[in-house]
Each structure stands twice: as structure tokens, then as C-alpha cells.
Amino acid sequence: MANRYPLPDLNSLPEDIRTRILQVQEKAGFVPNVFLGLARRPAEWRAFFAYHDALMEPESAGRSSGLSKGDREMIVTTTSSANQCLYCVVAHGAILRIYEKKPLLADQVAVNYRKADISPRQRAMLDFAMKVCQRSQDIEEADFQALQAQGFDDEDIWDIAAITAFFGLSNRMASFSGMLPNPEFYLMGRIPRDKPARA
Structure with missing residues (x-):
């Protein structure tokens, strides 16, 4: 399986997009395919990553x-x-x-977050996120109260919902276009850096 839409050549992209991608490459050591995959439409790329950054890097x-x-x-x-x-x-x-510095956590939440090694606060957060993901029309006051009981305020609740909704868009764009994960992602964070893998 390959990307349905060929990834554009980095040197063909507008300067602002190319600069951002090179910064990501310098930090990560590779260019995540999403950065090139969406760059075929520069205006959409800029809008997508502006909202991504507002949600994922609010600081x-x-x-x-x-x-x-x-x-x-x-x-x-x-x-x-x-x-x-x-x-x-x-x-x-x-x-x-x-x-999170927990090599097993991502697999746990991806398969069944209810059995994952997470706190009650995180469980409540994911319960709400999953309801937004699958049944947002059923959200009611009790859902807000359950989160408030765990210390989330209304702005935090907005963040949970907005991240869920934004990545619903991202998921669909990646899936329909055949976007594949970079091989580097599969091993990242699985083995502590201070403990080299055994041959």
C-alpha cells in the first residue's frame, strides 16, 4: 500500500512551509509524512497546522x-x-x-483505554473524548459534571472536545489518502534511551 497522492518535493513548496518542515526534520530527524502529504495544498496546510498548534501547543x-x-x-x-x-x-x-515515559501506554489506550495504566482523571477525560468522537449528539450536563469532579474546568473540556474533533478530520484525511506512518514512528519511545537494545 502506498500514498494515493504522491508527496510533493520539499524544494517545490512555498518558503514558509519549507522552513517549518525543515525545522521539524531537524528536531525529529525525519519528516513526518503528514507534513508533506498535506503540503500539496498550501492554504489548507497553513490552516491545518495553525489549528493543530493552537490545540496541541497552546503554551x-x-x-x-x-x-x-x-x-x-x-x-x-x-x-x-x-x-x-x-x-x-x-x-x-x-x-x-x-x-509519558511509558513504553506500553500507547498500545494499551489504542486497543482498550479502559484497561490501560492511566489515572481516574485520564479515564474520565478519555470517556468524554470517546463520546465526542462517537456520539457527540448525546453529550449532556452529566458529562461535564463527571469531568468537573476530576478537576477539569470548562476550558479544559473545550480542549478535550476540540482535540477530538480536529483529529477526526485528520484521521479521515490520512485514511482516505492512504497516508502511511513513517517507519521511525514504530520504535520511538519503546526502549528507554539509557538502556540500549540487545542484539
Whole structure:
């Protein structure tokens, strides 16, 4: 299986997009396929990553959030699994393993978050995210109360819902276009860096 839409050549892209992709490459050591896959339409790429950054990196925009980076990636991994998005489960699962420093966690939440090694607070967060993902029309006051009982405020609840909804879009774009996870994602965060793998 291959990407249905060929990835554009990096040197053919507008300067602002090329600069951002090169920054990601320098930090990660490779270019995640989503950055090139969406770059075939520059205006959509800019809109997509502006909203992505506002949700996933609110601190960089001066906004505080009650969700940790690990919480956000946990939402993405869990709901992407429900949407059967291979790219997002593998890519964001890798980031989740790194942020939480738990090599088993991403696989657990991707398969069945109810049996995962997570806190009651995170369980409530994922219960809500999954309801937004699958039955948003059924959200009611009791859902907000369950989150408030775990210390989430209304802005945190907005974040949970918005991340879920945004990645519902991302999941569908990745799936229909045949976007494949980079091989590098599969091993990231599985083996602690201070313990080299045995041959």
C-alpha cells in the first residue's frame, strides 16, 4: 500500500512551509509524512497546522491548559484508534510514549483505554473524548459534571472536545489518502534511551 497522492518535493513548496518542515526534520530527524502529504495544498496546510498548534501547543500562543502534553496525545491516540486511522495511532502513539515515559501506554489506550495504566482523571477525560468522537449528539450536563469532579474546568473540556474533533478530520484525511506512518514512528519511545537494545 502506498500514498494515493504522491508527496510533493520539499524544494517545490512555498518558503514558509519549507522552513517549518525543515525545522521539524531537524528536531525529529525525519519528516513526518503528514507534513508533506498535506503540503500539496498550501492554504489548507497553513490552516491545518495553525489549528493543530493552537490545540496541541497552546503554551506557545500564551494560553495555559489543564491538559498535559501527554494528555493531549492520549486523546489523539485513543480516538484515532476508534476511527481506525493507522497513521495517527502510530505517529501519536509514538509521541505519547515519549511524553509519558511509558513504553506500553500507547498500545494499551489504542486497543482498550479502559484497561490501560492511566489515572481516574485520564479515564474520565478519555470517556468524554470517546463520546465526542462517537456520539457527540448525546453529550449532556452529566458529562461535564463527571469531568468537573476530576478537576477539569470548562476550558479544559473545550480542549478535550476540540482535540477530538480536529483529529477526526485528520484521521479521515490520512485514511482516505492512504497516508502511511513513517517507519521511525514504530520504535520511538519503546526502549528507554539509557538502556540500549540487545542484539
